[in-house]
Amino acid sequence: MAGMGALAGKRVVGSDSWTSSESILTVRDLHCSFGGVKAVNGASFSVQRGAITGIIGPNGAGKTTLFNIIAGSVKPARGAIFLEGRNVAGLRADQLAALGLTRTFQLARSLGDLTVLENFALYARDQPGESLWRALVGSQSVVAQEKAVLDQAWELARRLNLVRVANDRVETLSGGQKKLVELGRALLGEPSLLLLDEPIAGVNPTLGAEIGKHLLAIRDSGVSILVIEHNMSFIGRICDHVIVMGAGSVLAEGSFEEIRANEAVQSAYLGMSA
Amino acid sequence: MISYLVALLTFGAIYALLALGLNLMWGIAGMVNLGILGYYALGGYSSALLTMHLGIPVWLGVIAGALITALFGAATCIGLVKLRDDYLAIVTLGFAEVMRNIAENFVSLTNGTDGLAQIPRPRLGVTGSDFNVVYLVICVMVVLVVLAAMERLRAAPFGRVLRALRADPMVAASAGKNVLGFQVRTLAVGGFVLGLGGALYAHYLTYISPEVFQPQLMIYVFLALILGGRGNNYGAVLGTVLVLAIVEGTRFLADLVHGLDAVQIGALRAFVIGVAFIVVLQKRPHGLLPEPRRIYTDPAARS
Amino acid sequence: MLQVFQLLVNGVMAGAILAVPAIGFNIVFAVLQISNFSIAALIAVGAYAGYTANVLLGLPPLLAILAAFLISGAAGVASDRLALRPLRGYGAIAVAIASLALNMVLENIVRFIFGNDVRSLDVPMMRDWIFEGIHVGPQAVFNFLVAIAAMVALFSLLSFTTVGRAMRAVADNPTLANIKGIDPEKMARLAVFLGMGMAGIAGVLLALDTAVDPTIGMRVVLSVFAAAVLGGLGSIPGAVVGGLLIGLAEQLSTLVVPVAYSSAIGFAAIILALLLFPRGILGDR
Ligand SMILES: Nc1ncnc2c1ncn2[C@@H]1O[C@H](COP(=O)(O)OP(=O)(O)OP(=O)(O)O)[C@@H](O)[C@H]1O
Numbered sequence: 001m002a003g004m005g006a007l008a009g010k011r012v013v014g015s016d017s018w019t020s021s022e023s024i025l026t027v028r029d030l031h032c033s034f035g036g037v038k039a040v041n042g043a044s045f046s047v048q049r050g051a052i053t054g055i056i057g058p059n060g061a062g063k064t065t066l067f068n069i070i071a072g073s074v075k076p077a078r079g080a081i082f083l084e085g086r087n088v089a090g091l092r093a094d095q096l097a098a099l100g101l102t103r104t105f106q107l108a109r110s111l112g113d114l115t116v117l118e119n120f121a122l123y124a125r126d127q128p129g130e131s132l133w134r135a136l137v138g139s140q141s142v143v144a145q146e147k148a149v150l151d152q153a154w155e156l157a158r159r160l161n162l163v164r165v166a167n168d169r170v171e172t173l174s175g176g177q178k179k180l181v182e183l184g185r186a187l188l189g190e191p192s193l194l195l196l197d198e199p200i201a202g203v204n205p206t207l208g209a210e211i212g213k214h215l216l217a218i219r220d221s222g223v224s225i226l227v228i229e230h231n232m233s234f235i236g237r238i239c240d241h242v243i244v245m246g247a248g249s250v251l252a253e254g255s256f257e258e259i260r261a262n263e264a265v266q267s268a269y270l271g272m273s274a
Numbered sequence: 275m276i277s278y279l280v281a282l283l284t285f286g287a288i289y290a291l292l293a294l295g296l297n298l299m300w301g302i303a304g305m306v307n308l309g310i311l312g313y314y315a316l317g318g319y320s321s322a323l324l325t326m327h328l329g330i331p332v333w334l335g336v337i338a339g340a341l342i343t344a345l346f347g348a349a350t351c352i353g354l355v356k357l358r359d360d361y362l363a364i365v366t367l368g369f370a371e372v373m374r375n376i377a378e379n380f381v382s383l384t385n386g387t388d389g390l391a392q393i394p395r396p397r398l399g400v401t402g403s404d405f406n407v408v409y410l411v412i413c414v415m416v417v418l419v420v421l422a423a424m425e426r427l428r429a430a431p432f433g434r435v436l437r438a439l440r441a442d443p444m445v446a447a448s449a450g451k452n453v454l455g456f457q458v459r460t461l462a463v464g465g466f467v468l469g470l471g472g473a474l475y476a477h478y479l480t481y482i483s484p485e486v487f488q489p490q491l492m493i494y495v496f497l498a499l500i501l502g503g504r505g506n507n508y509g510a511v512l513g514t515v516l517v518l519a520i521v522e523g524t525r526f527l528a529d530l531v532h533g534l535d536a537v538q539i540g541a542l543r544a545f546v547i548g549v550a551f552i553v554v555l556q557k558r559p560h561g562l563l564p565e566p567r568r569i570y571t572d573p574a575a576r577s
Numbered sequence: 578m579l580q581v582f583q584l585l586v587n588g589v590m591a592g593a594i595l596a597v598p599a600i601g602f603n604i605v606f607a608v609l610q611i612s613n614f615s616i617a618a619l620i621a622v623g624a625y626a627g628y629t630a631n632v633l634l635g636l637p638p639l640l641a642i643l644a645a646f647l648i649s650g651a652a653g654v655a656s657d658r659l660a661l662r663p664l665r666g667y668g669a670i671a672v673a674i675a676s677l678a679l680n681m682v683l684e685n686i687v688r689f690i691f692g693n694d695v696r697s698l699d700v701p702m703m704r705d706w707i708f709e710g711i712h713v714g715p716q717a718v719f720n721f722l723v724a725i726a727a728m729v730a731l732f733s734l735l736s737f738t739t740v741g742r743a744m745r746a747v748a749d750n751p752t753l754a755n756i757k758g759i760d761p762e763k764m765a766r767l768a769v770f771l772g773m774g775m776a777g778i779a780g781v782l783l784a785l786d787t788a789v790d791p792t793i794g795m796r797v798v799l800s801v802f803a804a805a806v807l808g809g810l811g812s813i814p815g816a817v818v819g820g821l822l823i824g825l826a827e828q829l830s831t832l833v834v835p836v837a838y839s840s841a842i843g844f845a846a847i848i849l850a851l852l853l854f855p856r857g858i859l860g861d862r
């Protein structure tokens with residue numbers, strides 16, 4: 001208990017830093033419940049720009065719900081969300097995506113009828129060919145943009161080792177490949193903030209390590225990443241900063257070493273999962 | 275015999291428009307709509323009324339009827355979009371019934387069950403059977419134009435978004451697509467095509483009544499799309515041709531069986547068509563033509 | 578004012594009859610997650626089964642109702658087995674559309690046998706009872722009581738018997754029920770039998786109320802769907818509430834619009850209601 005108090009004390013951040021240029025995303029006092037279950041209960045934290053921030057916590061801690069709220073899929077009962085210093089609470093998922101926030105889903109929600117390339121291409125932003133009128137009449141810019149998007153899609157397929165299946169429907173792919181598709185299409189939108197919900201769950205260790213390397217490269221290209229994962233060695237390897245969630249709020253945060261050394265965390269989480 | 279064939283093909287072309295409109299809404303964008311006859315009737319009635327009461331030229335009336343239906347489609351979309359699939363199925367089915375109810379009872383506008391007669395035909399410079407042939411040619415050309423337009427939409431990034439919506443609207447939203455916006459556009463364009471079909475029907479027969487809401491017609495259109503291949507525009511047209519062949523083929527049943535009265539023959543035909551529908555669904559649930567899949571070539575392999 | 582009371586009474590009576598097939602629709606939905614639109618034809622099947630029993634065989638109305646329950650239930654199970662069950666793997670919407678075709682098939686079997694003529698059941702004409710100026714037909718009271726009895730019987734079956742509880746378990750969670758050793762297929766058959774049997778009972782009640790022809794089911798099916806959806810798909814208490822509300826709405830609407838529009842009014846009302854409650858009033862799924 002004492003350890004937790006100390007951590008909580010360390011965690012308090014001055015209100016001016018909620019919108020500081022250091023952090024790309026700031027979440028303050030979010031609440032959300034389903035029936036009687038307080039899935040998210042007063043969560044507050046910031047995500048540092050250009051870094052990988054990990055979120056860990058036991059099953060049912062409210063991590064996915066938190067993502068759903070940040071990404072605009074679930075409405076919080078109260079709380080504030082700042083993206084790039086701008087209050088974005090109440091925006092729809094597609095509006096947030098247009099602002100550069102892209103998320104993946106815990107249970108791969110691939111568009112099974114679409115091919116890998118189509119899954120990627122869908123995520124490109126500002127496509128003139130998505131306008132009804134331009135799709136009907138066609139134009140040079142539509143053709144040019146579509147070609148550029150597809151070149152990008154192929155490039156991604158190459159990076160993720162999916163060239164061989166690029167023209168296959170995603171429903172015919174293996175579970176791990178679906179995870180890669182999910183990651184790839186999130187990248188095609190050139191996000192500034194990437195929310196990843198358990199990117200290596202159910203993925204074999206080799207591929208998992210590879211995804212870890214991809215994430216580091218993506219971070220180095222300037223993308224900020226917030227990643228939920230239960231795999232501690234993965235978190236330890238890639239995260240610059242770790243947030244521990246329990247019962248809908250932030251229990252502790254710090255570097256991976258600090259978190260690992262923290263007794264409260266151990267009893268709240270690591271102890272349970274061991 | 276020739277005039278029978280011409281009439282048959284004209285109806286076929288009109289029904290092909292219904293199948294194409296439904297394919298955009300349901301086949302491509304995944305929004306089930308059992309109320310298509312409501313849109314069809316709306317297009318027919320509005321074009322008929324505009325040309326009869328305001329005296330505007332027939333072709334203008336046809337376009338106006340289709341546009342009114344498009345607006346109406348967009349409006350229904352906004353009302354229905356929150357509903358889950360199974361609620362949507364029932365509500366859209368009921369929606370067509372409500373339209374029928376109005377067509378039957380709003381006598382001052384629709385002339386009730388007697389229907390609107392003497393709807394003007396377009397001036398084509400010919401009369402009699404020549405008119406029918408020219409009208410058929412026009413209908414076929416309309417189908418070809420709509421088919422080309424629907425193919426463009428399907429193949430464009432616009433169509434890609436619609437197929438994504440069909441698979442999972444939440445993913446489409448997280449890809450930055452305004453789900454409601456795309457659905458409204460889809461129902462508007464689909465409504466336009468259905469309304470166009472209704473208007474062409476009204477000015478061909480010069481008559482429209484609540485009988486356009488015959489439930490069999492909706493079943494034929496779904497059968498056409500399922501048989502041809504959901505999501506495939508060519509399939510929608512092919513399916514229409516096949517369904518028309520089945521439906522007309524059952525006419526000859528009457529010659530095969532004897533001693534039945536007219537009601538029984540009608541019942542037998544409907545029975546056979548219904549059974550055919552169920553058998554097709556069971557044996558070929560994915561239809562004859564699969565949804566087209568675009569194969570892209572790797573730019574690296576090309577160079 | 579008297580007129581309003583009269584309409585309230587009529588609305589409750591009509592609503593109770595609507596609730597019977599609405600329960601049928603919802604019990605099938607609860608267990609199979611499928612909208613079976615052939616319920617309209619099975620109302621007609623029930624009406625003609627009742628007609629055959631009552632007029633052709635001379636049985637009293639209560640036995641005609643029992644016959645209608647059994648025959649519609651059996652026809653529902655047989656047609657579900659032949660036409661719809663093979664399609665379940667292709668999704669609820671495929672089945673729903675097929676059930677529209679099935680509806681056409683069943684309705685035309687009835688038409689083939691009985692023709693399009695309008696027929697009436699063999700019941701004595703009785704003068705209305707008048708209470709404080711409110712007219713109530715003895716036949717309508719009989720129909721109302723039968724509807725209530727059918728609903729009470731079904732509720733008791735679902736609440737107090739092992740098989741009823743098993744069926745509700747399947748509706749709540751098919752996988753879990755299967756683990757507990759309940760055969761979901763058997764429960765599905767039973768649900769279809771009971772549901773379509775209810776439709777058959779409604780067919781006779783409607784026939785007693787007016788007359789029989791092959792479109793008897795189609796004429797009311799819009800209100801039945803409205804009741805089922807309004808109460809919440811798959812909810813049995815919901816179907817009762819929905820039936821009563823639709824019955825009342827249709828009757829009361831005659832105060833402001835012509836009678837012919839009443840079913841459209843009922844449906845328009847539910848579309849508005851669904852904007853507020855996208856899952857119906859008592860629906861939870
Ligand atoms: N749509 C929903 N309806 C009802 N309850 C929900 C819903 N989504 C989440 N919950 C509940 O909210 C709580 C938090 O769920 P959440 O999915 O956010 O947990 P999580 O931290 O992501 O867990 P896991 O590590 O298992 O993925 C759980 O108790 C869950 O049952």
Ligand SMILES: [Mg+2]
Pocket residue numbers: 063064065106
């Ligand atoms: Mg989760």
